[in-house]
Amino acid sequence: MQNLQRNIWLRALAYFIFGVIILIFPHPIFRIGVYAISLYLLISGILDLVNGQRAQRQNNVYNLSFFSGIFKIIAALFVLIFARGIVSILPIFLGILLLVYGIFKLGQTLNQRQFVNVTPWGGIIYSILIILAGGFLLFNPFRSVLLGFQVFGAFLILMSVGEIVAWWQARRQ
Numbered sequence: 001m002q003n004l005q006r007n008i009w010l011r012a013l014a015y016f017i018f019g020v021i022i023l024i025f026p027h028p029i030f031r032i033g034v035y036a037i038s039l040y041l042l043i044s045g046i047l048d049l050v051n052g053q054r055a056q057r058q059n060n061v062y063n064l065s066f067f068s069g070i071f072k073i074i075a076a077l078f079v080l081i082f083a084r085g086i087v088s089i090l091p092i093f094l095g096i097l098l099l100v101y102g103i104f105k106l107g108q109t110l111n112q113r114q115f116v117n118v119t120p121w122g123g124i125i126y127s128i129l130i131i132l133a134g135g136f137l138l139f140n141p142f143r144s145v146l147l148g149f150q151v152f153g154a155f156l157i158l159m160s161v162g163e164i165v166a167w168w169q170a171r172r173q
Contacts, residue, residue: 012163015156022153026146034083038076045072091148095138098155102130126162130155
């Protein structure tokens with residue numbers, strides 16, 4: 001139980017920290033994210049190419065690792081060059097993520113009811129807010145993708161509060 005409580009606090013802290021950073025610095029975080037993803041794909045691709053070359057020397061046949069490396073290097077360049085276009089669909093993916101999370105939390109809240117005559121309104125309202133946020137991100141075309149990124153940061157902060165409330169409710173039981 002203590003491990004679960006510690007995980008809830010760590011998750012709430014991570015949501016809060018990332019939410020505040022994204023809310024305050026959306027543009028630099030976006031650029032850092034693009035560079036980090038591109039760098040990861042590039043390094044991973046180079047390692048796969050090296051492993052593929054080793055396998056080719058041993059077996060005289062190129063294996064999947066070699067072609068995976070080529071694909072990852074091309075993907076790294078693609079992400080770096082087309083990041084703006086890719087990010088324009090980011091609100092859709094974040095909206096789906098929040099919708100799924102909110103629906104999961106609503107189901108979890110309704111399944112954890114202990115007494116028939118007591119409705120866990122806090123958990124229900126929290127879940128509905130997350131579902132609405134997901135729907136907002138999914139169906140509202142933003143003029144600025146960074147605004148959508150900031151909204152996502154704000155909802156990460158809201159989710160951290162929800163995690164702390166869930167911890168508090170679990171502790172009371």
